[in-house]
Amino acid sequence: MIVDTHTHSISENNEERADIEILIGHTLSEAKNAVEKANSNDHVFATCGLYPHDVIPENEIPDGEKLKLIKELARSKKVVAIGECGLDYTNPHLPEIKRSKDAQASLFISQIEISRELNLPIIIHSRQGTEDLLDILGREMGRAPFPAVWHCFCENYETAKKALDLGLMLSITGIVTYPNAGDLRDAIKRIPLEKIMLETDSPYLIPISAKKAGVKVNSSKYVKLVAQEIAEIKGISTKEVEDRTTKNAFAFFKLK
Template sequence: MISPHTQEYDLLYDTHAHLTDSAYAATLPRLLEDARLAGLVAINVIGFDAATSRQACRLADSHPGFLYATVGIQPNSAAAAAADDWDSIVKLATDPTVRGIGETGLDRYWDDTPWEVQQDYFERHIVLARRHDLPLVIHMRECGQEIVSQLTPHAAGGPIRGVMHSFTGDWSLCKQCLDLGLMISFAGMVTFKKSGDLREVAAKVPLESLLVETDSPYLSPEPLRGRRPNEPARVSHTAAVIAASRGMSPAEFGEATTANAKRLFGVD
């Protein structure tokens, strides 16, 4: 049985969920109710191209105070973007539902988008986020140093507001991201049996820079691994694992990470 941790959490914030996915077409009202029962007070709905960014805004608009949108073109979607898709993102950036720019970043694992195109789009997102003083939502896969290299010149203008989403790197990379001013968000992978190293990284991140997410519909946390699609309520399992690795109670951990998310994304 999938039981939300109704007793353990007063506050939780899923900072990264793709609720525009067709997997939720019939289940969204139930999913949002389960999320509230699990203690979630907010969910960020993440766009990965122009269409899903528009949908994220619409979804957030119909659930004010609970769903918030981020808009952007994910590196793997950049090659398929039409010429005016970027203009759409620029316009959406001022939508009142929008609390972040992304997801953006770089990806060496998939080969969907030529590297120079990925870097070009990442740069556009960095500049757009800075222009509107919005946090960046950064995707990184097998290219940590390239991400740090591209962000570093921008840190000359002050700490970079943003989050490394679904972080899976080592402590050295984590430290470099923290030094740039970024927060670090962990998803279900940190709960997997073989992820001992990642749990150690999660235990070392300063509490005020820590976030949690589901990255729904992907990678459900233990003990629900393999159950698709993942859902925001399941962030409770990820939070419990990191809390335990830090010697904190789930309630304390939920409270601290929710306060971080509200601060970063400007949510009251």
């Protein structure tokens, strides 16, 4: 059994999917969609959160209002996490709208509070904000620790170590198969398998072998290729990676 702990698109076709898919609701409308899909598909679970950049037309709604609605949605039975949320200091693509660093930090901290209140783990998105992210997490974990996963982790071991020391899980995508991911592969050698989960972030981030075979859109079934790559890096069997990361995902997201 294998779990895709982070996808933005689930497939109607059973051949195209992992055994369990966690569908990310990172805007108000995506969160509603994720809850709906989870309610009508046994193998799908949902998350609810607000991405660091705002989106058109939801930018018309104040953040406080959006957070309230996200919290209500997150009480649904099949919601297993808050997020993805965090910091993104890159320039957004349309239809995304940039929030200031301060606004991102406060939105992130509000969602940490929701995750504490609803007793749900949190899925962290971080792009070019590592230092500030570790700062916020250091402070917040110091106040009251909460379960968190760093999604699409692609940093070096030094950063991995800091995240692990804060108690984070690290979630790995198809980026691990890319030629320029040497630092990440070195990190994975040293990150304990008990701290790793697998994801596709589909429809993005197609693993290299699938890309070479002509695949144009990523889907959950390719989470297997992420497991294979990690197995190769660690010199263990793909089955061991699948079994352990599945166990990790069941424990972290309290899947049943």
